[in-house]
């Protein structure tokens with residue numbers, strides 16, 4: 049579920065170029081770590097940095113297409129929805145992202 | 159139809175084995191309504207593929223995978239199955255059978271399919287615990303259990319069955335001795351030359367042969383302890399497997415008064431001397447012959463089913479030539495027909511010592527009557543076809559020995575098409591010998607059921623479902639039928655991952671042949687279906703490119719698995735472990751002090767001494783990593799690569815410097831090896847060890863490359879590993895100097911880097927390519943060895959940078975470890 053619309057604000061967390069292509073960086077928040085991904089085609093996504101399986105740090109996984117493979121047991125999570133790809137089942141919280149002039153903004157619950 | 163009005167008759171089957179159930183299967187196809195069927199099986203199981211017990215023993219299949227007919231099959235066909243209850247008598251006048259549990263069942267028709275029994279040698283000790291045969295699931299369970307608790311096995315009998323048993327036990331980590339009565343093994347299936355080649359190869363794999371060995375006694379107290387031979391030789395062992403042959407199981411038929419000789423005598427219609435009783439399988443004797451392979455049983459099953467289905471059937475069982483293959487992974491042996499020959503035959507022999515292959519064809523009156531193939535049995539099916547057809551060879555004769563591809567080529571068919579060979583076969587050509595499935599039937603099933611996979615063909619036709627040696631031909635038929643719709647894979651190899659239809663080997667070859675130097679180039683040229691691959695293919699491609707283009711290809715960090723990207727092992731809570739390199743397992747007070755300081759400073763929760771003779775710091779967070787590394791770097795330590803598909807450790811013992819048994823400086827040798835090899839990337843982890851004498855305290859014989867010092871130099875051992883399936887090394891060779899140890903080691907590792915599929919450790923790689931191949935490249939070919947070593951050293955120039963130093967705090971490469979931002 050997206051958080052926008054409840055009580056949220058856009059917070060700048062850094063530049064797109066701070067994240068390697070096919071990579072991710074971590075943003076610390078009061079609700080726990082958030083993984084911010086940059087794909088090969090420069091799309092940016094943000095998910096809670098906790099795999100729905102056993103909490104593995106998705107930020108350290110392998111990014112391919114618009115998906116990330118968890119480093120602990122190879123679940124594949126879709127970046128745009130946060131859902132696990134078949135045959136696994138699960139979902140991780142997705143954080144809305146905006147990119148303005150190469151800067152990354154995350155929608156954080158107030 | 160004769161069943162239309164009359165009530166169903168009763169068919170009782172004695173023996174729930176391969177021949178019995180195949181006959182029932184064939185009968186159901188012909189007339190599913192004629193009989194109420196009751197099946198008695200002495201074993202407490204459903205019908206399974208006995209042939210595949212060898213694969214179960216070798217750990218390649220499990221019991222569920224070898225079931226032929228599950229219980230549901232019996233239920234769906236209305237068959238009453240009584241397992242674990244043997245029939246003990248037949249009353250041929252009342253037409254009833256009685257089982258061990260006292261059950262009495264009446265029959266109109268009776269089918270005997272009781273198979274055969276292992277022959278027991280006439281020696282004392284057969285009743286000792288730890289003595290078993292190799293016939294059924296219970297025997298396999300006995301062997302598997304013994305392999306878990308005991309070390310030494312003795313197989314009596316060096317025929318097909320004995321060698322498959324020996325191979326399975328070897329694969330399960332036992333030391334195996336094979337006692338064989340004759341001078342050469344498998345003398346009933348192979349000629350002397352092929353038998354000797356086979357024996358040499360099995361010997362290299364670790365089997366110990368005692369040929370001309372007449373077993374006199376199996377001895378032991380409480381459990382078997384060994385075997386004594388007539389010539390006085392004594393072999394210690396905790397498991398003895400009897401595999402000296404089989405004898406038709408005729409007790410029941412004999413007691414019932416049926417005509418018997420060696421087996422239950424049957425006519426061409428598979429009827430015994432009592433017209434209401436049929437017999438099929440290994441229990442029968444037909445025209446003076448008994449059988450021990452499944453192919454003839456399938457023919458018997460068809461004929462018997464014809465006669466069970468219709469009283470007026472006319473079909474006759476005609477014995478056909480038989481072919482055998484040894485089911486030992488990685489060894490190709492085939493024989494068929496009359497391969498020994500006599501004064502009326504001619505033979506054509508072809509040896510290729512370099513490829514370790516041998517072929518011998520036996521001809522009579524311009525017809526092929528026998529064949530023995532060793533090392534490359536691909537053409538076995540083709541020769542067998544020619545043999546069964548029995549047509550005059552004519553022009554084919556001159557090129558026959560070179561195999562089907564060549565013959566097809568000579569006949570002007572397009573050469574490059576690998577399916578041409580199988581395309582040229584007639585529809586009646588038998589493809590699957592185990593299940594008697596011909597080409598036409600397979601193509602028919604593909605068309606009728608829209609099959610696109612090997613598994614589909616297996617399920618529909620049973621072709622390639624038993625011993626699997628016809629898999630390449632079945633795949634070629636799929637290619638023939640579907641064209642590009644079927645991605646042909648050489649030697650049963652799977653695609654690298656879901657993004658491609660190419661196998662590891664194909665990708666590797668393309669990288670070199672087409673000079674593909676970047677990952678996008680590979681994916682583009684080979685038609686990847688995804689934009690940037692996946693977590694399976696990217697690490698593999700990265701490795702293949704690094705090996706192919708050292709110093710040129712830029713290692714892609716984003717294609718590395720987390721541990722290799724972060725240069726530390728991720729733990730289940732997302733923290734990491736840090737292992738500094740300790741050269742040859744040596745350390746100093748300063749290093750230990752620095753480690754202690756790091757542990758205190760970063761409050762590292764766990765410190766553990768590893769099996770690789772160094773120290774593991776566990777529970778370091780991602781953000782701490784560059785700082786911990788810097789402190790260790792400052793004290794002179796570098797990354798131990800304990801996280802990588804890379805050289806891990808070189809374990810050593812103290813050797814001649816301190817140890818009273820030591821013959822050489824094993825520690826010093828280990829340090830030199832580690833200095834040469836550290837930082838090298840491989841298809842999987844690689845561990846080395848050096849022991850100072852054959853007591854082998856550094857456990858060098860379970861390492862990827864192990865060195866054991868002896869008085870006169872160094873023994874080099876290869877292809878060992880610990881883990882779930884422990885594999886002891888094979889001896890590569892002995893060398894004299896430290897320089898040679900380094901050269902052989904570098905060359906061996908480079909060969910492994912160039913040939914192994916990603917994530918294939920040295921042990922399976924070695925088993926796949928064969929020790930003989932590795933010896934040929936590393937030991938026999940001096941120039942080749944030096945070239946490989948030079949390539950290894952050249953690649954090392956680019957990989958011996960300490961990854962920790964490159965990621966020191968403040969450097970750009972350390973950025974990914976920092977948190978990007980903190981939101982309050």
Ligand SMILES: Cc1cc2nc3c(=O)[nH]c(=O)nc-3n(C[C@H](O)[C@H](O)[C@H](O)COP(=O)(O)OP(=O)(O)OC[C@H]3O[C@@H](n4cnc5c(N)ncnc54)[C@H](O)[C@@H]3O)c2cc1C
Pocket residue numbers: 172173174175176177178198199200201208209210211212243244245246271272273274292293294319407410438439440441449450451452453455483485592625
């Ligand atoms: C390990 C191994 C590997 C083999 N590999 C190959 C190979 O690669 N190629 C090949 O062609 N062949 C191979 N064979 C041989 C092949 O398995 C046999 O030829 C085939 O199984 C014989 O079939 P059958 O039905 O005659 O006997 P079985 O399959 O032995 O069936 C007979 C059944 O009858 C039961 N029975 C016996 N007496 C009674 C009774 N009184 N009441 C009830 N039930 C009874 C037995 O328990 C048994 O289950 C192999 C055999 C073994 C053991």
Ligand code: HEM
Pocket residue numbers: 727737768769770771772773774798799800801806807809845880881882
């Ligand atoms: C991701 C999984 C694994 C991790 C993170 C891991 C990590 C380690 C580490 C850090 C060491 C210490 C080695 C050193 O000092 O460099 C070690 C040793 C060892 N590991 Fe693993 N390992 C893994 C999987 C395995 C597997 C699958 C096997 C068996 C096939 C295995 C068998 C061993 C053995 C036998 C040793 C001792 C090595 C020696 O004595 O030289 N490990 N492992």
Ligand code: SF4
Pocket residue numbers: 811812813814817818819820821824849850851852853854855856
């Ligand atoms: S292997 Fe030999 S030299 Fe090395 S420590 Fe053991 S006994 Fe001593």
Ligand code: FES
Pocket residue numbers: 099100101102103104118119120121122123
């Ligand atoms: S925690 Fe992510 S796959 Fe298991």
